[in-house]
Amino acid sequence: MTDPRPPYLRIVAEIERRITAGELRPGDPVPTTRAIAGEWDVAIATATKALAALKHSGVIESTARVGAVVAARRLPSRTTEGVERERIVRAAMQIADRGGLAALSLRAVAAELGVATMTLRRHLDAGADLTQLLVDAAFAEIDYPETSPGWRSHLRAAAHLQWGVYQRHPWVPPLVSITRPVTLPAMVAYGLWTLRAFDGLELDSTIRLHAYATLVNYVRGTAMNIESEVRAELDTGMTSKQWGSARLAVDRPLITQLTEPNTEVDLESLFAFGLERLLDGLTIVMTPPRTRRPRT
Numbered sequence: 567m568t569d570p571r572p573p574y575l576r577i578v579a580e581i582e583r584r585i586t587a588g589e590l591r592p593g594d595p596v597p598t599t600r601a602i603a604g605e606w607d608v609a610i611a612t613a614t615k616a617l618a619a620l621k622h623s624g625v626i627e628s629t630a631r632v633g634a635v636v637a638a639r640r641l642p643s644r645t646t647e648g649v650e651r652e653r654i655v656r657a658a659m660q661i662a663d664r665g666g667l668a669a670l671s672l673r674a675v676a677a678e679l680g681v682a683t684m685t686l687r688r689h690l691d692a693g694a695d696l697t698q699l700l701v702d703a704a705f706a707e708i709d710y711p712e713t714s715p716g717w718r719s720h721l722r723a724a725a726h727l728q729w730g731v732y733q734r735h736p737w738v739p740p741l742v743s744i745t746r747p748v749t750l751p752a753m754v755a756y757g758l759w760t761l762r763a764f765d766g767l768e769l770d771s772t773i774r775l776h777a778y779a780t781l782v783n784y785v786r787g788t789a790m791n792i793e794s795e796v797r798a799e800l801d802t803g804m805t806s807k808q809w810g811s812a813r814l815a816v817d818r819p820l821i822t823q824l825t826e827p828n829t830e831v832d833l834e835s836l837f838a839f840g841l842e843r844l845l846d847g848l849t850i851v852m853t854p855p856r857t858r859r860p861r862t
Contacts, residue, residue, distance in 0.1 A: 572709050573616075574615040574616040574709070575616075575619075575707060576606075577606055577612075577613070577616035578620055581596060581597070582625060590636050591636060592637065592638045593635055595633060595635050596617070596626050596634045596635060599614050600613075602616060617634060621634070624653060653679065654675060654679065654696070655696070655700060655703045657675050657678040658670060658678075658696055659700055659703060661675060662735065663737075666736075666737045667697075667737045667741075670696075670697075670737075672686050672687065672696070675696075698748045698750060700738075700741070701738055701741045701742060701748055701753065702750035702753055704731050704734070704735045704738050705753050705755070705756050707734065708730070710755075710759050711723060713762055714763075718845050718848075718849075720763035721760070721781055721845060722841065724756075724759065724760040724763065724781065725781055725784075728756070728786075729785055732785070732786075732792055733792060736796055738789075739793075740790065742782070744782060757778065760781070761774065761778055764777070769851070773851050777848055777851065780844070781844065784844050785841075788833070788836065788837050789837075795833055
């Protein structure tokens with residue numbers, strides 16, 4: 567299956583694997599940006615982003631003569647020093663990715679990092695602050711493409727970028743608020759990029775904001791089903807299509823009352839269909855009144 571993570575995170579994971587496996591040892595130079603760009607066939611900016619993430623998490627460090635090297639291994643500290651917020655957030659995301667929000671707590675994060683729980687409390691005011699940071703970190707993984715021509719294609723791209731965040735982290739949708747949004751850097755960046763769809767259109771601020779919030783809410787609402795679908799697939803060992811085929815053999819008389827027996831529906835098709843209908847509806851407010859066709 568194709569890795570859904572952004573390219574820079576796949577690079578981070580591979581370099582961390584090499585360090586864990588002993589292929590790269592403390593003090594060894596890590597691949598340069600040009601070497602990473604060549605090996606993974608990515609842009610220099612993506613390679614730079616990967617190295618920055620490794621440095622921020624303490625995996626690598628810079629030296630005067632050699633450049634970036636694998637950081638010296640340290641025993642887990644149980645003091646209040648040396649725990650950066652990014653390390654805390656990253657550890658919390660790994661816990662949530664493995665077990666969902668139910669598995670997430672400051673105690674679990676502290677155990678993951680090998681520090682005392684009070685260490686984390688000095689960096690985070692409350693558990694709610696941590697979840698907000700997690701949402702922002704999830705959206706920070708987005709690699710934005712060039713602006714798509716036309717408001718419809720731009721909003722479609724924005725919706726798929728948001729959908730990708732939820733596919734990578736199914737626990738995120740319940741934490742995204744439409745009426746009380748998180749105003750952290752990555753969330754603001756997503757909002758600004760999405761709102762560029764309306765550049766050049768004669769729309770007042772109320773319509774712009776409502777159109778944006780409607781799109782975000784649609785993607786979020788549909789994505790609320792991702793986590794339960796993942797659990798169901800693990801419990802049954804079947805995808806939704808496989809489950810539907812199995813139920814057809816039992817419930818065929820009832821199903822035929824609703825639709826053709828071989829009609830397939832899954833979360834991806836529902837998302838795509840609903841998104842296009844949403845964009846169809848927004849056409850009404852995006853089209854200047856003088857160009858609208860009269861209703862019959």
